[in-house]
Amino acid sequence: MARQRDAKNTASSGGKSPRTLTRKNNANGRGHIRESNELRLLQAAETVFAERGFSGATTAGIAARAKLPKANLHYYFRTKAELYRAVLANVLELWLDELDRFTPDRDPSEAIAEYIAAKLKWSRLRPNASKVFANEILHGAPFVKPYLERDLRRRVEDKAGVVREWIDQGKMRPLDPRHFVFQLWAVTQHYADFEVQVRAVLGRRRLTERDFADAAANITRLILQGALASPPSGRIRK
Amino acid sequence: MARQRDAKNTASSGGKSPRTLTRKNNANGRGHIRESNELRLLQAAETVFAERGFSGATTAGIAARAKLPKANLHYYFRTKAELYRAVLANVLELWLDELDRFTPDRDPSEAIAEYIAAKLKWSRLRPNASKVFANEILHGAPFVKPYLERDLRRRVEDKAGVVREWIDQGKMRPLDPRHFVFQLWAVTQHYADFEVQVRAVLGRRRLTERDFADAAANITRLILQGALASPPSGRIRK
DNA sequence: CGACGATCTGACCAAATGGTCAAGTTCGTC
DNA sequence: GACGAACTTGACCATTTGGTCAGATCGTCG
Numbered sequence: 001m002a003r004q005r006d007a008k009n010t011a012s013s014g015g016k017s018p019r020t021l022t023r024k025n026n027a028n029g030r031g032h033i034r035e036s037n038e039l040r041l042l043q044a045a046e047t048v049f050a051e052r053g054f055s056g057a058t059t060a061g062i063a064a065r066a067k068l069p070k071a072n073l074h075y076y077f078r079t080k081a082e083l084y085r086a087v088l089a090n091v092l093e094l095w096l097d098e099l100d101r102f103t104p105d106r107d108p109s110e111a112i113a114e115y116i117a118a119k120l121k122w123s124r125l126r127p128n129a130s131k132v133f134a135n136e137i138l139h140g141a142p143f144v145k146p147y148l149e150r151d152l153r154r155r156v157e158d159k160a161g162v163v164r165e166w167i168d169q170g171k172m173r174p175l176d177p178r179h180f181v182f183q184l185w186a187v188t189q190h191y192a193d194f195e196v197q198v199r200a201v202l203g204r205r206r207l208t209e210r211d212f213a214d215a216a217a218n219i220t221r222l223i224l225q226g227a228l229a230s231p232p233s234g235r236i237r238k
Numbered sequence: 239m240a241r242q243r244d245a246k247n248t249a250s251s252g253g254k255s256p257r258t259l260t261r262k263n264n265a266n267g268r269g270h271i272r273e274s275n276e277l278r279l280l281q282a283a284e285t286v287f288a289e290r291g292f293s294g295a296t297t298a299g300i301a302a303r304a305k306l307p308k309a310n311l312h313y314y315f316r317t318k319a320e321l322y323r324a325v326l327a328n329v330l331e332l333w334l335d336e337l338d339r340f341t342p343d344r345d346p347s348e349a350i351a352e353y354i355a356a357k358l359k360w361s362r363l364r365p366n367a368s369k370v371f372a373n374e375i376l377h378g379a380p381f382v383k384p385y386l387e388r389d390l391r392r393r394v395e396d397k398a399g400v401v402r403e404w405i406d407q408g409k410m411r412p413l414d415p416r417h418f419v420f421q422l423w424a425v426t427q428h429y430a431d432f433e434v435q436v437r438a439v440l441g442r443r444r445l446t447e448r449d450f451a452d453a454a455a456n457i458t459r460l461i462l463q464g465a466l467a468s469p470p471s472g473r474i475r476k
Numbered sequence: 477c478g479a480c481g482a483t484c485t486g487a488c489c490a491a492a493t494g495g496t497c498a499a500g501t502t503c504g505t506c
Numbered sequence: 507g508a509c510g511a512a513c514t515t516g517a518c519c520a521t522t523t524g525g526t527c528a529g530a531t532c533g534t535c536g
Contacts, residue, residue, distance in 0.1 A: 031512085033512075034512080037513090051377060051378060052377060053291045053293060053294065053373070053377060055290060055291060055293045055294030056292070056294070056377070058494085059494060068514090069514070070494090070495090070515090071495090071496085071497090071515050071516075072513080072514060074494085074496080075512095075513070075514075075515095076513095078495090079495075080494065131376055134372075134431075134432075135373070135377075137431070137435050138291075138369055138373055138376070138431055138432070139290060139373075140289060140434055141435065141438075145434065145438065148434065148435055148438035149438045152435070152438060152439060153439050153441065157439075175459065176452055178439060178440060179452060179457070181439075182425075182428055182429075182432075182439075183425050183428075183456070183457065183460060185432075186424040186425045186432075187420075187424045187425060190423070191420075193372075193375070193376055194372075194376070194420075196383065197375050197379065197386055197390070198420060200379075200383065200386035200390060201395075201416060201420075203391065214414055214417060215417055215420075218413055218414050218417040218421070219421065221411075221413065221464070222413065222418070222421060222464035223460070223464060225411070226459070226460035226463040226464030227460060227463075230468075271483070271532095271533085272483085296523065296524085297523080298522095298523075306484090306485095307484075307486080308485090308525090309484075309525090309526085310483080310484060310485070313483070313484075313485090314483095316525085317524080317525075318524065318525090
């Protein structure tokens, strides 16, 4: 309930919490306790928010996982929402740059394959980050909607331009670049967000590095075959 | 917190709540009030669970949306968990059969295209159903894990066999059938579960029928091109 | 119509939870 | 080693929320 309302305070800046900036900086010596405790809290929070969602997570639970008393959590992050926001900011930072591999001069097959590999790597190494983000979007993006509508949209629009260039150069089949990006996101994040289902179907107790390699191979083949202009038989020469 | 524990009561049967069965049946006349109220509650619950998740949803909120007093909700569904379970059962029933289009004798391109269209139709018409399910999986499937590990796994294993046959018949490229299914799920459900993000990137206030048509076209083309054996130049004749 | 089960609902309660606070303890610096 | 800032924490509180209950009302069938 309060979530919707909370969403508008504390301008969603990218990096650290505003509080860090106003206090003594962590140059060296000073503030290192803060730095270390914030890190522990952020890590604990990422896990708990991933497992329970925003409403399901309790500050007591997060504090317990970080092995700190609850009051201490509230010393570093005034509210649950502020902590949540910080976790989200981390995730966004994690993903934002991966699309930079898309540049007009590169070979699309290379760029796309790399992107798939990179996103799958994050799904394997930081599944909780992905889950927190998925949960946020799933429930209407009460915190990151502005980010989606400004930054993300711009970024995708930009990269869609690159894809269009690739199409014009005859390197890719004609397709809607934005939907193409959605499909890249969907298939790669699926292995983090729907991990339990994947595990159940594959009959694994845990997803192995091997499983991710299989996923990568299958996705890459599917996407490249589906999106690239068939290279060998150059039916239409430029 | 209680979620994990609640998960084991009330054997997850498919259809109606057990209570319906013990009381007067809804043949006609008798029990029609129950039927109508349960329906309203289920619809309200689907929306609210989709918007807020299990923990974020409140029985008061659901009751309000159904325009019934909270105590009345608890008259029809003893606990929030029971109501949630009923909503989930609806969703599963909705999806389960769509994979039946996969049979060895059919043309894979046709079956796959139909499946994509069907799943996208559900994403458009019942996005909340999809979201409730996604949320459940995202948080570790505390309620439906047994279903995933038994029924769903079997079903996918079964259909994987069909895909393998298609591959053997030279109709499809060699690929891992289970990952192929994951990819179908991922790209189709994305448009329901990540709807806000899709809207933000496309700059839409609402996703139109047109948007879904575009999605369908792009997905179908991508998947068929990627998975089907190239039909015209029959390099390898059977 | 009268009986009886089904349905309805305001009032209530115990537990959980986000957040506060004041009284401490520790840390870095001069 | 002393001083102020940074950090720590048990106790506490207001609010929210799932669930109960007893008494009222309704619907239907004989």
